[in-house]
Amino acid sequence: LAKTTQPISMDSYEGQEVNITCSHNNIATNDYITWYQQFPSQGPRFIIQGYKTKVTNEVASLFIPADRKSSTLSLPRVSLSDTAVYYCLVPRRTGFQKLVFGTGTRLLVSP
């Protein structure tokens, strides 16, 4: 499983766009890039996944450069309810695996 590095914490204000970057220098050809969100006292929740270029859903966008050695989770116009821990993982596309969740990025959105 590719190792990931992301900032420990970030601060933002309501209505701003937040970009969280994750580096995964040893990502393999068969690896996806996946982001999870965790609120206090809840389990992590899958929010977005991509392989290359850009992926967008109703929650976030994921930008992946051509070399795939990093990725950026973009949260448009954050609200107080986006305060959470965000985890970046790079699981393989197929086969059994054990996902490893690091400490993630703690995002605090203030009024």
Added chain:
Amino acid sequence: SQTIHQWPATLVQPVGSPLSLECTVEGTSNPNLYWYRQAAGRGLQLLFYSVGIGQISSEVPQNLSASRPQDRQFILSSKKLLLSDSGFYLCAWTRGINQETQYFGPGTRLLVL
């Protein structure tokens, strides 16, 4: 649709007492199942995983054990709890084929006193 249940939601136990946490998955068959523990303000630590009934793999040595008596049931146990067993316990599952997405249960908060 698939759902995952954990109980109890919270538990306060004395040191040395036994433990049994249960996790069940509905709406899917032959899932891969996982037990994680999360200490306050920390990441998730993988404790056990299972690819089928009766098949358990342990990730870290500890006084906890896991069992999978049925396809969609995963149980975390201990004969004698330690103070260090306190934490937030999460059960998760993945599909057999599309495994890159894990689905987590609501968790059990355990406090050992």
